[in-house]
């Protein structure tokens with residue numbers, strides 16, 4: 799239920815006096831079902847000015863006190879203010895719908911679960927960047943300091959390398975290893991897979 803219109807006749811005091819009772823019952827039943835529709839008060843038969851029993855001011859004041867969203871004096875007979883009344887109802891309903899959508903969006907953005915996911919993503923990204931940075935620094939250090947693995951030991955240079963040169967030996971190395979071989983004056987030949995090289 800999006801909208802409730804309660805109507806009385808401006809020429810009938812009893813109908814006006816029943817508005818409070820109808821409003822209270824309606825609102826109470828709406829609270830039970832947790833609904834918040836647009837509430838509109840309409841004073842009908844406004845074309846019968848000479849027979850008026852309820853002033854506009856009094857009705858306006860009641861509408862404000864009871865928390866109606868809109869108040870119009872109309873005439874079902876002549877059509878007085880009817881278009882305005884229905885247009886306003888449609889506009890306010892649209893407005894209400896937009897507010898609900900905005901609030902839903904705010905709730906989603908403020909939802910701790912979504913925030914948690916977002917911060918987790920940021921933290922993962924930061925972690926990956928740090929790892930990449932560290933890897934880069936390690937590679938630079940290696941280039942500056944040279945490798946300290948068995949192939950760089952004097953034993954390897956004096957005993958193993960000559961044996962390789964004498965007998966011929968084929969092995970696969972990573973790209974960085976191939977640089978090391980190059981430093982050791984062995985000539986690497988790039989294989990089609992650029993991550994490997996063959997020592998000849």
Ligand SMILES: Nc1nc2c(ncn2[C@@H]2O[C@H](COP(=O)(O)OP(=O)(O)OP(=O)(O)O)[C@@H](O)[C@H]2O)c(=O)[nH]1
Pocket residue numbers: 807842843844845846872873874875876
């Ligand atoms: N002048 C005038 N007459 C109206 C208006 N609305 C309804 N009427 C007339 O009021 C009479 C009662 O109309 P209903 O639609 O039957 O309304 P009701 O609630 O059953 O009766 P009421 O308590 O008189 O309003 C009919 O003769 C309608 O033509 C209006 O805005 N202006």
